[in-house]
Amino acid sequence: MTWLRRFTGLRVRLAAAFTAVALLSSVLASGISYVLLRRVVLQRAQSAVLTEVRGALRQQIPQQIPPDTEPVLAARLEDALAAPGRKVAAVPVPLRGGVPAVPPGRLDVPVSEEFARRATRGIVFERLVVKNRPSLEGVPYLLVGARASGYTTTADEPERTTPPMVFVSVRLSGEAADLRSFARVLVVADAAALVAALLLALLATRGVLRPVRRLGAAARALGAGELATRVRVRGHDELADLARTYNHSAAALERTVAELRAMEAASRRFVADVSHELRTPLTSMIAMTDVLAEEAAAADDGGAARLVAEETRRLGALVEHLIEISRFDAGAAALVPDDVNLADAVAGTLAARGWADRVAVEGPADLFVRADPRRLDVIVANLAGNALKHGAPPVSVRFGPADAGPGGEPGVRIVVADRGPGIPDDLLPAVFDRFVKAEAARSRSEGSGLGLSIAMENAVLHDGTLEAANGPDGGAVFTLWLPSRRDTEEECDG
Structure with a gap:
């Protein structure tokens, strides 16, 4: 074009x-x-x-x-x-x-x-x-x-x-x-005038469009995040007024973005600080409520104690998720990559949570991927747990090599699917947003609304992708793609 x-x-x-x-x-x-x-x-x-x-x-x-x-x-x-x-x-x-x-x-x-x-x-x-x-x-x-x-003529013989x-x-x-000669001269003069007019037009438009191009380049830089970009103001015409307006708007935008970033950083620090402050008392509360629940169960009167213990554990999980999210927001999340056998990793994730007999696993036994084992465990656990809580059996985890990813590089693909009601169409575009729940209208639900967000953040940290869709036969389908080998490690190895 x-x-x-x-x-x-x-x-x-x-x-x-x-x-x-x-x-x-x-x-x-x-x-x-x-x-x-x-x-x-x-x-x-x-x-x-x-x-x-x-x-x-x-x-x-x-x-x-x-x-x-x-x-x-x-x-x-x-x-x-x-x-x-x-x-x-x-x-x-x-x-x-x-x-x-x-x-x-x-x-x-x-x-x-x-x-x-x-x-x-x-x-x-x-x-x-x-x-x-x-x-x-x-x-x-x-x-x-x-x-x-x-003249006069003769009267009798005119x-x-x-x-x-x-x-x-x-x-x-x-x-x-x-x-004809004059017409040829006029034609030649018209042709010369046409050439002169074209040259003058090109020169004039060049002078007019140069400030417009500078404004366009500055606007593109501003859109790319370079908020300190300004244009030089020359003259006192309409283009100069436009340049001044752009500079004032860019300065106002820079101030607004700086204020928003400061507010966002403050809110993130607040969430992180609160989460960390809550972790210690919650750990003690979880231990004490578990003891109370066991004693109440022995006395056959443990309904209230079990409820308190369950809610305390749920609050503890929410705090852990908030702490994890705060790490991503602060840019403190780091990978510890290793060569991971996908079959062993998926089996270990399901076995550790008691889901081995509830989830069908399908994939080659000798497929390896370069990934952080702990973060891969979090991704698979969140996807499989989401399918078990909100979907319907059979729940399956299928993995295998992927010929080409989004950038054309080879990788592996992990697909988690169920046969439940699927994801509502209005919720599908925002399913990975924070605190998004399928039962958002209720005052209380089992999940924190952060599991899929954490899974997405971990996928992006691996330079991978995570997509959500509804299967042709019903149910939700989550597809995780991870590169076989990270580019940064290839550069280091080289």
Whole structure:
């Protein structure tokens, strides 16, 4: 996804927007310039031709026209208006409102009847492009039609003293070439403006995004736990205000986290101190209540004594669990690794607690793992005890080699399963949290709610994992994975 972010990132979008605006502005300015120049060029050519036609009519046609001079006047007008790229046709004016006709081939462009009729009323013009003649395809032309005025004719024979009409076709190839050259210059200028705009956009976005990147890096460092991370504030713009806001927020967060850590450390010390202070009197109380329970049992009146002894032992177990948790919180828990035979370790754990006949064990007899025997015993005991207390038979412990763990390294897997009601769906994500019980709504239950938390802490201490799930046939399934050999010991051995 790095390449996708590279082409859809903020810098690319800002540069694209900046370049698009610059290109649009350049194209718009070029288009307006081209239209204005085209209008000026064509207007200038048109004005020059119209002025020349008017001048030729005034100069070549006298006010009093002698009879039968129309051919001579026509020749004089054609000679006067002849020029390169221009063709002239002087044709007689039909009497009684007729439309003059230009012989085919006299001009480069055809003269329509409507244009000829308008030309009989004065001088007219129009611009057109030849499309039906291959040799002149796409060439612009100016067509001018004019009739002389300000002369007198003979009253009895006006046709003998009427001057001819003039039609002129002017090829605007020079003007068209100039416009094409100007258009090419505009295209080159637009391309140069596009390149310059792109370079300026990249430079501008670099200056804008550099503070944003610094803020992003600082935010990532802050998220990684480096609460002392700050950014340098430069300038007085919005980005500088954002940097100041980040620094103030980071400082406030650092103070809050420091206070929370101090409170958490104080609470952990309090729990540890209280647990240690309770251990000594509880040990004496457990011993005395056991003696009282035995004496009361001998006298056949030991219900209350047994209850006190049981509750005292339960309180002692809770204190032991709290002490163990406090060690994990303080980072004082340490491993004493050894090569452990899993079959012997599991059998010893179950036998020591009298569960050997209640739990089915399945696994190879020669499978070894590098682990702390005492902490492995705590994990298996907590998982098996949890299955016996809250599940239903048959309870099983299966172990064997695991081809690959979470990081791909080899290890061993221990699975403890039962056929009880399983773990409620709402409790499954928090089953390893502290003081979480399946019967949390009751005021009192047998467990302390710390056994699975201690098992998880011990698994993590081994660089292993512990997962909880519900089996397909019902019941809870706890899966412990431990690496075959710890990385730290491999480094030491090497």
